[in-house]
Every structure is written in structure tokens, then in C-alpha cells.
Amino acid sequence: MDNTRVAEILGEIAELMDIKGENSFKVRAYEKAAKAVGAVAGPLSDYLEQDALETIPGIGKGIAARIGEMLEDGGSALLEELRDEFPPQILSLMKVPGLGPRKAAQLYRGLGIGNIQELKEAASLGRIASLKGFGKKTEEKILRGIDIVSAYAGRLPLGVVLPLARDIINKLSKIKGVIKVVETGSVRRRKETVGDLEIIAAAGAHDFGGIMDSFSQAAVISEIHSRERNRIRLKTADNFLVSLRLVEPDQFGAALVRFTGSKEHADSLQETAKNKGIGTLGNSILDIPGGEEEIIYSALGMEYIPPEIRENKGEITGAAEHKLPILVTPEDIKGDLHIHTNYTDGMNTIEEMVKAAIACGYEYIAVSDHSQSLKVAGGLSPERLKAQQKEIDEVGAAYPGFRIFKAAEVDILPDGKLDYDEETLKNFDFVIGSIHSYFNQDIDTMTKRILCAMEDPRLLILGHPSGRLIGSRNELKINWDEVLKAAAKRRVILEINSFPERLDLNDERCRKAKEMGIKVSINTDSHSINHLKFVEYGVMVARRGWLDKKDVLNTMKSKELENWLAERSEFLKGLK
């Protein structure tokens, strides 16, 4: 059992205990332990072997024993006990905005509601308003909340599906007879959410049956959904559909293009093929033989089109004219400009984050802990900030050649002011401005609020600009034309927040920003060393937004970035 799974189990125990009504500090202890496990560098089994689980902050005697049990037995008796007390989908209720553990428990105990479907029915029938502690408004809020949750019904975040895809592909590639194997569909195009996972493999036709037999026995698979000569569809334990399609090596390139899609992209290619009279039947790109996609595009007189931009939004014309951008890659990223530490709600020290960043091949990070108003995250008072900046200097001195920027993720207050006074703001290299409160301001107030914050020359980056959380919180109401215009004018950077549930700025707005000459920064918002790896998801969004290296601030090398910052500062003085 890996660390992630242990963290998941601890988290589920916490949630179920919370619904059950256990002591909230006990619940928090499990929550904290889950977070702590997520921030551990090496495998927990090493800690267990050395009897060192209790050296992890937040893990004491009790939880260490629970973790030991998980690692040795592959499960948790406590979790099973708790699960037995509630319907299997009970936790899904808490995903609805406005519903927490208390209300979820009451809905279950009072009305026997155990899943979203039952919740929706009860709310529609007006049964919830009659429950003690609930009312008409709560019922309406629940119905609105269900809409947010079900907007992505049946779809999973890319952050969940991509690791699953990689795991399955790794297993498939080891099966005898499999020559090549690649994911297709929206996973390969790196869309932010994915409805099902499609994989394609090249093999000799005589091996098809055996490959499907082996694959259907893989550990992640729980049942066979359907099976044909060259295609098998299976379900994972979580009821997620995985489909494997087998083709002969010579068809692989064309099939990969067809099934990567998007449908609109593939149809448009087909149209091009038809017009050019390419393919043996003259009407199908599937007729162009070749093992690689490049052959297909080349046969159509085009440069290769990266999967992320295959949405029929100008890429086909661009490829025909050989004018596609060279999309940014993870290797282009030279540093991370949004990092939290244990000074606020991060799990690791400044030095640990620096070491982890160096291991990523980075030249710099910006330590950007929360500002004073965000009490829940332990936002730094000016005094604590001084201590933090002193430590940044000390760590910086120990790692010459690595640059640590002094930054902060400063709350943009409801009136648009930044959450530190002049005296304090002077001490930053730059700040990230983010909204963490008063999410439901109307569009004019919210837009003015953001524009006001952007006026401050120290605000370099607008953090997670839309504020959305995929599947749980809608976007802020913002006049984007105004905000983008101001960003272009004042050289404000828009963040692509790489957390899989944020991916904010999104792909479409990235492209819009690029057109307006606005740069983005691909940041992870890491709260532990294990979050740094999320940068690849941010890069995926940037690629979907057609961004090349020059559009991304943190592809600059350290010195180049310093110069750019200095130049921006001069530029802003000239604006006044």
C-alpha cells in the first residue's frame, strides 16, 4: 500500500467519524495525519520497518498503529467498521456545497438520505425544508449545490485518470504481443475532466485474444463490460469505464489520430483527406497506413499537431501553414513561484521545499505563504513574516546559486486592498494576489476589487484567478475583458494553478491571454514537497491554451527573471 492510499484511508476515516459525531479534535487528528502522510518523502513502509512512524509530526501512538495495520494487512478494520454504519455513498452528500458532516448526518438519520440522487428527490419534493434545522432557503441552496456537483457527473479529474492510465499502460506494455500502447480520447488531449479512459494498443491480430484475456485479469479491473474481436471494455472497482482497442501495427498511427479526437478534429482531417483524394478509399484517414501519427499529418501536408490542441479551433489551418506554436513542456519550467511552507499551512520547512525544488531541476522558488487575514491557514502577521524572511535569508545563504524570492500569497480584501500595510509590502520581491473570502460579490464589485488590487505595483501574479474548484465551487463572477485588459496594461501575470481541482486559469482563457500579450505563470501552490510534481498538470493546461515557452514567466532562467522584474518595475513607474 502506497502513501497516497494510506492518506486516503485516514481521510475517509476522518470524514466518517465526523458524520458519526465523534470528538471534532479526534477527527482533526485524523485529518492532520492524512495531510502529514501526504507530505512524507519516502515510503511509509520504511518508517514502519525502522519503527519511526511516530517521528512524523501529527502521527502518534494510535494512528501509527492504524497505519501499521494498513501496511501489513492492506486495509483498516476501523474504516470497515465505520463504513458499515452508513450507506456506501454517504460521503458524497458532503460534496454538495453547504452540506457538512452535521447536516449530512441529519439528512441520513431524519430522512434516510444516503446519496445525491435521494437528496435531489427529497429536496425537489420539499421534504428537506420540514426537517428541524433546515428551511426553504437551505433546500434551495442544496438544489443549486447539486447542480454544481453534477455538472461533472460521471467525469473524473484528469489528476485521477492520468495516473490510472499510466498504471494500466505500464501493465499492458508488459503483456506478451503488445508492441505499442497509448491512451487516446480526452485523456490524451489532457482535458481537465475525463468521462472514460480509452487505450489503444498495436499487436498482431493473432495476439488480440490473448492480450484481452491477460488485460481483463489486471488488478485494477473489477468486471468485463463488453468484448468484441478487437475491443474490450472493462470497469474498475470505482465503476470507471476503461476500454482497450487493438489494432495491427500498420493501422496504429491512423487509429491513434481517429480515437484521440476530438471528433471535430478528426472529422476535419477526414474532410481534408477527402478533398485531397488521400487514402485507398479516398474518404478515410483510417486508410492511410503507417505506425505513427506523424505519417498521417505529413500525408495531409501538415506539420504534426500535438494532441492537446486537437479541438478543431484553428490547429488544422495552422498545421497546414506550418505555423503552430512550439508548445511549452515541463522541461521548460525553471522554477515555481507559488510555494507554501510550515510557516502557514504548508507541511514542509523552507529548506525542505528548496531541496525538493532543486531535485526538480529548478533554479528558483518564491516562498509565498498566506497573509494575516487568512486565519484558518495561519496567515502570517508582520512579526512572523519577519522571522520567515530571516529564515529565507539563512536558507538562501546555504544554497548559493539557488534563488529564493520573498513573496506572499496576499489576500485581496473585499474592498480590493492588499492584506498588508505599506511597511510590510516593501519587503517582498513581489506578491501573488488571491481571493479567499467574500466569493459571492456581484460582478461589478468583484471586478472592481480585482482591478483595484492590480493597481498595486507589487502585485505581480493574480493567483488562481477564477477561484473555481472543479466539481465543488463555481467561478467568481468577474468581467474578464476588464481584468485581462488591466493585466495586459500593467504586465500582471495570470497564474495557472496546477492543482488538479483548480487548473485555473483554464485553457480557453490562456489562449485569450496570449492573444492579448499577457504572460502566465505555471505554479503549483505546493503545500508539501509532494505537490511540486503537479506542475505537469499546469503545463497541460498551458499547452491546451496554445502557449509556448515565451508566454510563461517561469520558463525564464533566474537572472532573466530578475531582469524582467526590474524592467517591469521601471515600466510601471513610467505608467503613473
Add this chain to the structure above:
DNA sequence: GCCGTTTTCGGCCCGACTGTTTTCAGTCG
């Protein structure tokens, strides 16, 4: 359940908003 230069008990990030109440519980960030 965890933690301790206030250590074996008694705290535990906190403040605001919302909707339900008629003084507050629950949720959120």
C-alpha cells in the same frame, strides 16, 4: 488522537456568514 522551553492534562488555526432561530449551530476558507 496529538502534543508539550507553560509536558502527562488540557488545550487543540479562527472569524464571518447564513439560515435558522429568538440566541445559535453549521459551514466555509
